[in-house]
Amino acid sequence: MKIFLACIAALxxxxxxxxxxxxxxxxxxxxxxxxxxxxxxxxxxxxSQNFPEIEEKNLFAKLSNEESFxxxxxxxxxxxxxxxxxxxxxxxxxxxxxxxxxxFAASDEIRNALLDYKKSNKFIIAHxxxxxxxxxxxxxxxxxxxxxxKGGLDWRGFGVQLAFVKGTLxxxxxxxxxxxxxxFKSATEPFREKQMTDANRLQTTExxxxxYIHFLLQVSGSRKIDTARLRQLANxxxxxxxxxxxxxxxxxxxxxxxxxxxxxxxxxxARSLENVNYLSLGKYARAVTFRQTxxxxxxxxxxxxxxxxxxxxxxxxxxxxxxxxxxxxxLDKDIKAIIFRINSGGGSSLASENIWRELTLAQxxxxxxxxxxxxxxxxxxxxxxxxxxxxxxxxxxxxxxxVFALIPNMEKFFNNKLGVTFDEVNTGGIxxxxxxxxLNETQKRYIQNFVDTVYHDFKSRVAEGRNKSLEYVDxxxxxxxxxxxxxxxxxxxxxxxxxxxxxQSAARMxxxxxxxxxxxxGQRGFFEELLGEYYKETKTEVIKQEIGEEGMxxxxxxxxxxxxxxxTQARLPFDxxxx
Numbered sequence: 001m002k003i004f005l006a007c008i009a010a011l012x013x014x015x016x017x018x019x020x021x022x023x024x025x026x027x028x029x030x031x032x033x034x035x036x037x038x039x040x041x042x043x044x045x046x047x048s049q050n051f052p053e054i055e056e057k058n059l060f061a062k063l064s065n066e067e068s069f070x071x072x073x074x075x076x077x078x079x080x081x082x083x084x085x086x087x088x089x090x091x092x093x094x095x096x097x098x099x100x101x102x103x104f105a106a107s108d109e110i111r112n113a114l115l116d117y118k119k120s121n122k123f124i125i126a127h128x129x130x131x132x133x134x135x136x137x138x139x140x141x142x143x144x145x146x147x148x149x150k151g152g153l154d155w156r157g158f159g160v161q162l163a164f165v166k167g168t169l170x171x172x173x174x175x176x177x178x179x180x181x182x183x184f185k186s187a188t189e190p191f192r193e194k195q196m197t198d199a200n201r202l203q204t205t206e207x208x209x210x211x212y213i214h215f216l217l218q219v220s221g222s223r224k225i226d227t228a229r230l231r232q233l234a235n236x237x238x239x240x241x242x243x244x245x246x247x248x249x250x251x252x253x254x255x256x257x258x259x260x261x262x263x264x265x266x267x268x269x270a271r272s273l274e275n276v277n278y279l280s281l282g283k284y285a286r287a288v289t290f291r292q293t294x295x296x297x298x299x300x301x302x303x304x305x306x307x308x309x310x311x312x313x314x315x316x317x318x319x320x321x322x323x324x325x326x327x328x329x330x331l332d333k334d335i336k337a338i339i340f341r342i343n344s345g346g347g348s349s350l351a352s353e354n355i356w357r358e359l360t361l362a363q364x365x366x367x368x369x370x371x372x373x374x375x376x377x378x379x380x381x382x383x384x385x386x387x388x389x390x391x392x393x394x395x396x397x398x399x400x401x402x403v404f405a406l407i408p409n410m411e412k413f414f415n416n417k418l419g420v421t422f423d424e425v426n427t428g429g430i431x432x433x434x435x436x437x438x439l440n441e442t443q444k445r446y447i448q449n450f451v452d453t454v455y456h457d458f459k460s461r462v463a464e465g466r467n468k469s470l471e472y473v474d475x476x477x478x479x480x481x482x483x484x485x486x487x488x489x490x491x492x493x494x495x496x497x498x499x500x501x502x503x504q505s506a507a508r509m510x511x512x513x514x515x516x517x518x519x520x521x522g523q524r525g526f527f528e529e530l531l532g533e534y535y536k537e538t539k540t541e542v543i544k545q546e547i548g549e550e551g552m553x554x555x556x557x558x559x560x561x562x563x564x565x566x567x568t569q570a571r572l573p574f575d576x577x578x579x
Contacts, residue, residue, distance in 0.1 A: 035287040037089040038277040040268045043080075043284060044094050045110075047135045050101040051077050052315070053304040053343050053373065054521065069282025073302070074106050074373075075341075075499050076290070080281055081113040083290040085120045091268055092123035094260075094278065095142060100134035103374030104211055105393035105484070109498040111138045111218070118143070123267060127260045130154065131251070137215055140222045140250075144263075147242055149254040155239035157231075158212045160204060164190045173412035177439055179448045181455035182402030185479025187378075191406065203480050207397065210483035214394050225249050294514030298506055299329035300339045300499075301520045307347030307355070307379040317344055319351035323358045325520040330362040335518060336510035337366050339502050340387070343373030344380035349403055349454050352379035356461060360386050367509035371502035372396045372493070377481055381492070382458055386465035388509065391502040392484035392493040399487060401462060402479025403455040405447055409438040466491055 049071065056071040072080065084090040093114070100107060114124060118141070126139035129151040136153065139145055147153060169176060169191065176191035186200040196204065216227045225248075233239055233248055245251040255263070261273055270276050279287075303322060305315040312318020329338050340359060346352070362368050363386065370376075370384040372392040377400035384390060392398060414420040414436060422436040430442055439447070463473045468491060476482075476490050487493045495501065507515055 035283055037087065037279065037284065037287045039089055040091055040270055040275060041089050041277040041279045042092050042094050042264060042268075043084050043090050044096065044278050044280050045077075045081075046096040046280070047100040047102065047107075047138060048096065048098060049281075051106065051110075053302040053341060069280060069286060072281050072285050074102070074109065075300075076285060077281060078109055078113045078498070078500060079290045080284055080288075081110075081117050083288055084284070085117045085122075087288070090122070090279075090284075092125065092264070093117065094264065095124065095126035095139050096128065097126045097131050097135035097139035098128040099132050100138065102134075104137070104395035104397075105372070105374040105498075107134065107137050108393045108395060109500075111141060112498060114138070114141055123264075125260065125264065127255065127257065131245075133158070133215075136250075137218065140219045144252045145250070146253055146255040146260055147245065147251050148256065149242055152242040153239055153245040153250055155234055155245070155250065156237070157234040158208055158215070160208055162190070162196065162204075164194050166190070166192060166194050169408075173416055175409040175412075175438065177407045177409050177444070178404065179406075179444070179451045180402065180404035180479070181451050182477060182479030184481070185400070185402030185404055187479075188404050188406060191408075207481055207483055210485060211395050214483075214485065219250075223249055292516055294512075294516045296510070296512040296515040297332070297335045297518045298337045298339065298503060298510070298512070298515050299332075299335045299518050299520060300341060300503065301325050301329065302341045304343045304373070307344055307351045307383070309348050309351045317347070317351070317355070319348070319354040321521070322355050326355070326358040326362055329518070329520065330358075330365055332518075335366070336512050336515070337506035338362055338368045339371055339499070339506055340368065340384065341371045341373065341499055341502075342376045342380050342384055345375045345377050345397075346379030346382070346400065349379060349382070349458070352382040353457070355383040356386060359383060363388060367506050369502045369506040369509070371499045372398060372484065378402065378479075382461060385462045389495065389502075389505055390493040391495050391497045391499075391505070392487060393498060394483065394485040394496055396484035396487070397481055398484060399476070399482040399492060400479055401458055401473070401477035403451050403458060405451050407433060407439065407447070408435050410435045411437045462492075 126142035129148040370387040
């Protein structure tokens with residue numbers, strides 16, 4: 001018995017010690033080590049990295065064999081570039097510009113920060129094997145633009161392709177029962193058409209042209225080439241090889257990566273390539289203090305993803321969570337103004353209404369300024385329309401003031417494909433709204449009336465918030481999407497500019513000079529982040545192993561469509577995939 005009890009005691013002590021040792025180890029992972037910026041440093045901007053609205057933590061950076069850091073948020077990228085402008089240790093910026101995984105408006109914000117950086121007379125050199133058009137949107141402003149001798153520059157103009165699944169649904173014997181308000185509200189077109197309607201083709205063509213003209217004007221200003229010539233280069237497919245890009249003046253010279261690095265070494269007068277310190281944005285963020293400080297506070301609330309009812313998850317705008325954030329900022333007397341940064345194509349109309357309500361209440365107490373990211377459309381515009389001021393980039397995609405609802409009739413699919421039948425008992429006269437049988441005429445009228453009512457409320461919110469007549473709002477609504485530049489002319493936004501412009505405007509409204517930003521949502525605790533991400537990634541990986549990559553695409557589409565069923569949606573009419 002003595003030996004047994006001694007073993008139990010030893011095991012207990014060992015377990016407690018192991019627990020605290022593990023806690024210390026894991027806590028050590030959560031605390032990032034401070035790094036230093038060496039002399040002759042060059043800041044590296046890799047455009048293939050997507051910079052989200054909210055910083056993404058790398059929980060296991062210390063366990064990686066390679067240097068691995070947090071992914072900075074888009075606004076952190078802007079602040080880091082601004083800090084580098086006056087940092088004597090940073091001698092220049094090197095842009096890796098093969099691909100650009102950031103949207104049009106986000107790229108504009110990065111580009112504008114780089115334009116300001118150029119005022120320091122430090123160099124910006126851009127290089128890639130093959131430069132994509134999206135990457136060239138940013139890279140064209142560089143002091144020198146280089147590409148691989150056997151690579152080149154993609155210069156074909158813009159295009160967009162939409163996918164339609166009506167034929168797939170017909171083969172599966174699924175009938176999409178769709179209700180919508182607004183002739184341009186084409187979010188349901190993939191389910192009810194096999195190609196674009198005339199209205200959708202018109203709005204997509206106009207939007208694409210707006211984005212393309214903005215792009216050409218930027219290139220023309222940087223490279224001193226007439227926009228007519230730039231169009232000709234694309235229309236006649238003149239840029240076939242790398243040499244063609246040099247002859248056209250779009251690229252300065254053809255160089256291999258080692259030649260570019262050698263040029264940078266000579267600029268810095270460094271003894272060898274090893275004496276040049278290339279610094280990633282993530283590493284630079286860990287080394288410097290780039291956030292402003294001050295007695296007063298301005299809240300910045302980042303909202304990215306689909307707008308949904310309830311709590312929501314990562315990269316979702318859950319109405320419950322965001323109402324709490326806005327309310328907390330409203331009731332905090334130290335916070336003098338609120339910035340709501342929205343990057344969303346919309347979602348649940350009810351969730352949008354709930355967030356709109358909280359922002360409207362906040363506006364009575366302090367200035368509320370909205371900053372649009374790549375997309376702020378439909379529900380994303382709904383919740384924003386009553387703010388004191390709205391900022392958008394010229395190539396932000398916005399508008400889409402319209403509503404729809406989707407309830408598929410899957411009776412034949414269940415019966416003929418799966419052999420499943422249903423029966424039911426109801427007490428109400430209208431009956432249950434279900435996917436297992438077709439809607440009757442009473443149910444169809446009920447849903448359409450509800451959609452029309454929500455659409456009228458949407459237009460009324462916009463008319464009141466933007467100080468326009470309901471008739472005028474109806475003329476520019478109908479679910480139609482607009483570029484930020486057109487939205488300014490139509491009165492849907494107040495000014496063109498990025499998040500930094502919105503923050504400065506809010507500070508002026510609140511009459512504060514020195515201030516610090518209080519950013520929402522706050523960083524989650526290490527264990528909360530760890531367990532949440534572990535569960536999510538494990539669940540996704542298990543599903544992917546079972547159904548494969550192609551199956552995952554179908555699953556993701558199904559999951560998103562399932563979220564739409566039975567709820568009124570204020571959502572962007574299509575997912576734009578530019579090429």
